[in-house]
Amino acid sequence: MTSLAWERRRGSATRFWKAYRSHRAGLYGLAGLALIALLALTAPWTVGADVQSVTNAPGTALESPSAEFPLGTDQFGRSLLGLLIWGSRISLLVGLLAAVLSVAIGTLVGVLAGHYGGWLSTVVMRITDWFLVMPALVLAIVLATVMSRSVWTVVLAIGITCWPTTARLVRAQTIAVESRPYIERATALGGGHGHVMARHVLPNVMPLVLAQTTLGISAAILTEATLAFLGLGDPTVTSWGGMLQDAREAGAVSSGHWWYLAPPGIAIALVALAFTLCGRAVESVLNPRLGVGR
Amino acid sequence: MTTASTPAGVARAEEARATDGAPRTGVASGYLRHAAGKLGGALVSLFAVLVTSFFLFRIIPGDPVKAMTHGAPTSAEQLATLRRQFGLDLPLWQQFTDYCAKALTGDLGTSFQFRAPVGDLIAAKLPATLLLTGVAVVLYSALGLWLGTRSAWRHGGLGDRVNTGLALTLWSVPSFWLGLLLIIVFSVGMGPVPGLFPTGGMESGTGETGFAYVLDVAHHLVLPVVTLVAVGYAQTLLVMRSSLLDEMGGDYLTTARAKGLKDDDVRRRHAVPNALLPTVTMVFINLGHVAAGSILVETVFSWPGLGGLFYQALSVPDLPLVQGLFVVFAGAMILANLLADLLYPLLDPRVGR
């Protein structure tokens, strides 16, 4: 039985990959992500944590791009290229964690509400609706202001504000899945709530969750940059949004140091784009009716 | 923020389409009941927002009195006077009941740092935000609709790929960053490009009147609007494109074409009007987002609107002002959602009638 299920899942994964491969934009996105992930993961060996040190900074303040510093230096004389590579770690980490957190909350709420229905569903969906009408950025700003400045604060602020969308989608999907006849059979055969949710509903909403996560990371990375830019990030860690904030505080915009400002923004845009492309490809594989991608 | 708002907006539109198979009863009375239900829900939400905004902002760390007086010679007596003037010496429950009683009469309290009624401050800044976001929403909706239609009609072609690709790329760009770049290039001037546009603000303040003033404001409006449009239009484009693709699969289009109608006519008369529905819904839902979404652009371009005011109020923290703005932002979302909910069944013959 289990091996059969395993076979079936592997089969569907293969089918999924085959369909995904036909989405060129999705492949570009995947390739971009692989490259960026590689850069981020190898950063300890390529640039090292030392790149963040201010007391051992190799250059002088705000140097223009040169052979030694391909992207110039920041106001402390640190290599901007090094910081950009090092900063990818925090930006990606925050984006990933925040998206996972928000999707996890959303999935939990959505499945519970969809499965149990009744007053629980009503109450939970009221709360979800209420969160949905909250201006997400405003709420995230408030949360980031309330809590101490740290990476975890940003993760929490994004995660807590972005889950309602997922919750609604997952709930709709849960209801659709549970209306299928085999669920009724499973219940009739003595499957409890936990069994139905874990064995039948969850695997069926997983693809949707995957697509949501991928799209969510893109939004989370942008929100992280936004919060850092508004001065709500942790100033002691290097992230892309933080670099933009540093550039702005150093007056790089008006003093013409565009090479300080441009790369982090481009990096954010590229990563967000890559995740969006992947997410859309996944989405359209799962739900060709949406007609996106291609 | 447009970026954060996107999934939500799309999701609502998608979900509305996904659940349109649900059984509906009655005709006109059904709609009225639907409307009444939505209205009631909106009122409950609004009340919930009022209550939460009070408690949400009381947990903000920071002593407003101390923060406001920092740097100025202040004695303990003065601090006490300020505290009394602001009502901060009262117990929390009393502050809360005062706040509720006042809020019910439309009084949002008095700002700590400007010492003016919050309602007046918001009313003073609201037109600037409405102008900026209104122009931006109209433009990016129009642009998105137009490009989305083109893309869908020739989907898979080069034009579609360029179009969608560009829109997605711009969508992935942080709006504040784009704004800063636009300032560097088009305000400060860079290389051969002269500084064409003002660096910030809404007017030159040199005493223009009449048409000259309108032009002056329009001149200041260009860069912030370009920023918002560039970052925002992808959303409309994508929804329009996908719903038009949906429609194009419909049998009636094939029939229309078989009857010998030209492509352009088929598109204009049949497919586009039907595909507009989800898009219009989404535009409405987004209307609510943009007020809060302009925080970044207003900060970057020194636009004298609500977004900038909010950020400034938060750092004191100017509690009554922050609360009031939060209520306004959330209220805008509630209103926009309500409008979308009320309009959708009217626009779509298949839903709710």
Add this chain to the structure above:
Amino acid sequence: MVMVTKVPSRPLPRRPRRAARLLLAAGLTTASLATLPATTAAAEDDKSGGTTLTVAVSQSIDSLSPFLAQKLTSTSIHRLAYEYLTNYDAKDARTVPAFATEWSASADKLTWTYKIREDSTWSDGKPATAEDAAWTFNKMMTDPNAATANGSFTANFAQVTAPDPRTLVIRLKKPQATMTALDVPIVPKHVWEKVGDFSKFNNDQQFPIVGNGPFVITDFKVDQYIKLKPNKSFWRGAPKFDELVFKYYKDGDAAVAALQKGEVSFVPNLTPAQAAALKTQKDIKVNDAPGRRFYALATNPGARAQNGRTFGNGHPALLDPAVRKALFLSVDRATLVDKVFQGHAVEGEGYIPPRFGSYFWKPEDAQRRGYDPAAAAKALDDAGYRKNGEGKRLGKDGRPLAFRILCHATDPNDKAVGKYLQEWWGGLGIGLTVECLDSVSDPWVKGDYDLAFDGWSVNPDPDYVLSIHTCGTLPATPKDTGATDNFICDKEFDTLYAQQAVEYDTAKRADLVKRMQSRLYDTGYMNVMAYPNALEAYRTDQIASITTMPEAAGNLWGQDGYWSWWSAVPAASASGSEEGSGSSSTGILIGVGAAVVVVAGGLVLLRTRRRATADDRE
């Protein structure tokens, strides 16, 4: 110009698509908008023919009522609109006559008599008299709402009277050395006695606002601008510019860009990078002047209230002088000045910045704490704080020493210095968490911090910045808020403070103030790292000359007097400059050209793409 010749006379598509027309319209609008600045500027010149001095500001006005305003922008503007009893000389900040022409104290030091100037009139034509001054002070003494902003000045007043229109008499409860430094705007009685609730009146409804300073406030739009016109009948002589505008730029970069374009004449608070970039530009002068602020590290000396209760969660190890000394010894102030301030600061030592020459104090060699990491490590070793195997310094409780430092999230210098401190103290084996907050006041007031970045602007009279380290300013109970800066309470310092507060002899008082600073230094609770310079820039093609304070090398923004804006002389080219309009008309042409090219490009793109997509389909 090349672009302009490219204007396409190409016919539009026969049946222009709606969209194409839309794009075209958008392009034309853009082009016409780009031409705007020149036309509006010209119109303005025609209309007034006057000279305008525009100052970029970022801080919002909290209130235009002198009884409520506390922010620097507001008080600076009140300096321009109202006379104070005394002013500070632009040269050396000594007290000079303003609304009062002379003053004297009685033998018992408790009665001060001021002679009020005869040639000062309110801008509505009524004479300004001692009666107005007496009314202002009495209002502040009797109505707590009117004492909101400046109540600290009148707290010690027993009685204020105006026996005749030219004489003001103030009786004190106890002697007060700041009687020639009463920074209180005197308001016209005949206008203000009609005001009901002083806590609600913002003085921003009726313009022009009646005052007797060098300028008159004529218009105000929240966060957009404040406009002032010269007071032609000002007794010292009317200002030279025809208009003074404070214009809002919430973003520092936008302000600098506006300066480069000539939209504003003056920008304060530059970053080092901005200053460096502006230095090389034509018609812009960067003013790099000694500042009036000190920038310091403050340790939590164990927060306590006047009732003896201690509170807060300051790290106990910081109560040990050896630990504080070691921390301060490993702060390389020269590097901070060099790297963080890019040289635009003076290395800190004593409490009061060197620009206030008469009160400036430097530590003796014997007491000085220089940069010496080796000595710092030794001091810790000697005091029993040893490193463990991982190089972490252990506290008396056997746990690794790790401190928190409160930083202002809005101050880039705090964040930058925090990075250096982390690395320097990391070298000692001591951990440091930089806690940046928008508003640090909450943990600060509660004593929930170990170290904090601290800084104050010092007035010509140092009384206030000294008072905040006396025991008397501690909160009454842990629940209250005191005026204290960081809970320092030292008997010896308090004795000296009490002595200087009643010392009317300037030289003797200065000596006492120096002894106070020496004592403060020795307590080792604070480490003044730097005196940041005032970095500001102005356009020399708009401002021909302007007085700094101090005159030799001083700042322009946030002066203690009104000297800078009062003295500013417009440059010959400031009004309707030919050169300026010439260059901007070139700008228009380029703008129009660019827009036309964009539109043409768009059209071409549209057509080719339509063709391409059509091809795709077939």
